[in-house]
Amino acid sequence: MEKFTVHTGVGVPLRRSNVDTDQIIPAEYLKRVTRHGYEDALFSAWRKDPDFVLNQPRYSLASVLVAGPDFGTGSSREHAVWALQDYGFKVVLSSRFADIFRGNAGKGGLVAAQVEESVIERLWEVLESHPGAEITVDLVECRVKSERIDEPFVIDEYVRWRLLEGLDDIGISLKHEVAIEDFEARRPEYLPTTA
Amino acid sequence: MAKTLAEKVWESHVVARAEGEPDLLYIDLHLVHEVTSPQAFDGLRAANRKVRRPDLTMATEDHNVPTMDIDKPIADPISRTQVETLRRNCAEFEVPLFSLGNVEQGIVHVVGPQLGLTQPGMTVVCGDSHTSTHGAFGALAFGIGTSEVEHVLATQTLPLKPFKTMAVTVNGKLPDGVTAKDLILAVIAQIGTGGGQGYVLEYRGEAIEALSMEARMTICNMSIEAGARAGMIAPDETTFEFLKGRERAPSGQAWDEAVAAWRELATDDDATFDAEVIVDASSLSPFVTWGTNPGQGLPLSASVPDPQDFDNDADRTAAQRAIEYMGLTAGMPLRDITVDTVFLGSCTNGRIEDLRAAAQVLEGRKVADGVTMLVVPGSVRVRLEAEAEGLDQIFTQAGAQWRQAGCSMCLAMNPDKLTPGERSASTSNRNFEGRQGPGGRTHLVSPQVAAATAVTGHLSAPADLVNA
Ligand code: SF4
Numbered sequence: 169m170e171k172f173t174v175h176t177g178v179g180v181p182l183r184r185s186n187v188d189t190d191q192i193i194p195a196e197y198l199k200r201v202t203r204h205g206y207e208d209a210l211f212s213a214w215r216k217d218p219d220f221v222l223n224q225p226r227y228s229l230a231s232v233l234v235a236g237p238d239f240g241t242g243s244s245r246e247h248a249v250w251a252l253q254d255y256g257f258k259v260v261l262s263s264r265f266a267d268i269f270r271g272n273a274g275k276g277g278l279v280a281a282q283v284e285e286s287v288i289e290r291l292w293e294v295l296e297s298h299p300g301a302e303i304t305v306d307l308v309e310c311r312v313k314s315e316r317i318d319e320p321f322v323i324d325e326y327v328r329w330r331l332l333e334g335l336d337d338i339g340i341s342l343k344h345e346v347a348i349e350d351f352e353a354r355r356p357e358y359l360p361t362t363a
Numbered sequence: 364m365a366k367t368l369a370e371k372v373w374e375s376h377v378v379a380r381a382e383g384e385p386d387l388l389y390i391d392l393h394l395v396h397e398v399t400s401p402q403a404f405d406g407l408r409a410a411n412r413k414v415r416r417p418d419l420t421m422a423t424e425d426h427n428v429p430t431m432d433i434d435k436p437i438a439d440p441i442s443r444t445q446v447e448t449l450r451r452n453c454a455e456f457e458v459p460l461f462s463l464g465n466v467e468q469g470i471v472h473v474v475g476p477q478l479g480l481t482q483p484g485m486t487v488v489c490g491d492s493h494t495s496t497h498g499a500f501g502a503l504a505f506g507i508g509t510s511e512v513e514h515v516l517a518t519q520t521l522p523l524k525p526f527k528t529m530a531v532t533v534n535g536k537l538p539d540g541v542t543a544k545d546l547i548l549a550v551i552a553q554i555g556t557g558g559g560q561g562y563v564l565e566y567r568g569e570a571i572e573a574l575s576m577e578a579r580m581t582i583c584n585m586s587i588e589a590g591a592r593a594g595m596i597a598p599d600e601t602t603f604e605f606l607k608g609r610e611r612a613p614s615g616q617a618w619d620e621a622v623a624a625w626r627e628l629a630t631d632d633d634a635t636f637d638a639e640v641i642v643d644a645s646s647l648s649p650f651v652t653w654g655t656n657p658g659q660g661l662p663l664s665a666s667v668p669d670p671q672d673f674d675n676d677a678d679r680t681a682a683q684r685a686i687e688y689m690g691l692t693a694g695m696p697l698r699d700i701t702v703d704t705v706f707l708g709s710c711t712n713g714r715i716e717d718l719r720a721a722a723q724v725l726e727g728r729k730v731a732d733g734v735t736m737l738v739v740p741g742s743v744r745v746r747l748e749a750e751a752e753g754l755d756q757i758f759t760q761a762g763a764q765w766r767q768a769g770c771s772m773c774l775a776m777n778p779d780k781l782t783p784g785e786r787s788a789s790t791s792n793r794n795f796e797g798r799q800g801p802g803g804r805t806h807l808v809s810p811q812v813a814a815a816t817a818v819t820g821h822l823s824a825p826a827d828l829v830n831a
Contacts, residue, residue: 195426
């Protein structure tokens with residue numbers, strides 16, 4: 169996984185709460201068996217509307233999504249993270265994330281940074297009054313910056329460390345091979361198997 | 364120290380623990396399906412890794428399979444590729460698979476419990492958010508993403524931060540005609556779609572203890588719609604009764620040992636939860652959703668709300684948007700909402716008890732003109748059991764379609780979809796925009812309400828039919 173330290177990019181205001189995973193990527197696109205190529209799928213229903221914010225040319229280079237509360241509710245589909253990344257997003261800012269989405273984002277290297285709702289409001293104002301404005305997301309200092317804004321964000325400390333180091337989770341767990349074997353030797357006999 | 368049920372299961376699965384790091388938890392059962400697994404198997408191949416415990420892993424085909432003509436090749440080439448990819452992956456990595464046509468095939472969350480694979484005190488994961496269903500047995504069961512699927516395949520463990528705990532105490536008795544689905548929809552409306560975030564919910568209290576295993580699964584299934592990672596119910600005699608004699612349940616001396624261990628799982632009397640919600644079951648009535656998230660629900664006797672009545676901006680805007688999308692008007696009685704389609708099925712309400720309840724309402728009645736009703740059993744076993752009881756006859760004589768097992772119109776990945784603007788009463792769990800097909804409109808209901816609605820053509824409870 170690529171290391172993430174500081175990212176600066178165009179922000180896009182998504183003035184919606186409860187952006188669920190079916191909106192981020194409809195089930196139709198989940199039939200694919202690949203890990204990439206989901207840029208067309210992102211918000212595909214909303215993108216049919218020419219006025220939808222992502223269709224406005226001034227946000228065309230956006231890489232920081234600024235969304236309302238409860239972003240990523242719904243299904244466990246990791247495709248939601250992939251679609252955001254394939255489209256070009258490196259960061260999503262929200263005042264609240266759904267748990268599974270947040271976990272998936274961390275695994276995939278998408279920064280899901282939680283800020284106060286008032287900060288989201290101020291960012292929306294900046295992005296709407298100055299379309300194309302950039303936002304800097306500093307994972308080293310855990311701060312989000314834009315015009316006259318310099319605020320902290322919250323991200324799980326362990327996820328932050330992994331993103332900063334660009335580490336792969338499976339590799340980390342496999343270092344515990346001996347502990348896993350010990351645990352397996354202690355499991356009760358009555359537990360079921362599928363084989 | 365006194366512990367809750369969730370904490371007990373967690374503690375008994377810690378493989379490694381270190382300051383500042385997530386706990387490494389052992390996973391007892393990993394369920395796999397075609398949609399969220401291909402990229403995980405690819406990852407294994409790329410890293411030259413094996414599935415550590417194929418004997419603790421089970422796959423089934425459910426999300427993307429047709430519910431008609433299953434003896435023919437899957438018509439949609441992209442769906443077919445996905446299903447064939449699962450078959451190839453399972454063969455290569457030696458994972459047991461229940462393919463279309465196998466008697467054990469069905470929705471992953473129906474199949475696990477039915478085989479007796481889901482047992483109290485276990486950790487159960489699946490690349491599907493409704494894995495919370497299995498919590499009905501007192502298992503810690505939660506949905507994971509594809510990277511985590513790969514992680515569990517490779518290591519049989521997951522690094523996890525402990526969840527917070529919330530008690531959902533349901534006192535009193537559910538009135539006649541009020542079901543587990545009504546109860547959970549009311550709970551979600553009360554705590555909101557984000558209210559359970561970060562928590563494992565433990566449902567308890569008199570009303571929960573009185574529920575069957577099927578009904579408990581309906582409740583735990585929808586925990587995720589309140590934002591929770593998992594829902595759990597302490598195992599009791601009802602649980603043991605359900606499990607006894609199932610194919611994968613222990614037997615003989617192992618059974619006695621298991622039951623003794625399971626009895627220890629209940630939350631200690633002096634354990635504390637991080638939060639508690641109290642619900643009075645006796646005050647509930649049939650509950651339906653009017654909006655586009657599962658928290659936007661009301662008693663069937665209510666009317667579509669006026670967005671102005673919500674006390675914060677976000678809820679107001681969300682309500683406004685939902686009412687527009689759903690093609691409703693504020694103040695309209697929910698009972699006046701007419702539907703085009705009724706969907707009975709899904710991992711929420713596709714079990715035998717759900718089909719029985721709906722059949723009882725439909726017996727001797729007809730699906731209204733202009734209404735299509737799809738009955739999709741949660742698994743092949745459920746289908747066979749229903750046929751043995753003659754339920755399929757009741758459904759087809761009423762004019763409903765009797766289909767093969769799968770997820771079907773719950774998420775509309777297969778050909779079972781709503782068309783734009785089409786409206787359904789659905790026993791599934793999600794009413795998101797376009798969930799049942801692009802532009803489709805979904806009202807979440809119980810199986811009983813679904814059946815009554817099919818008869819009248821507008822949202823109705825069985826009690827409305829008495830004089831009809
Ligand atoms: S029935 Fe619906 S909610 Fe359940 S597993 Fe299938 S798609 Fe998911």
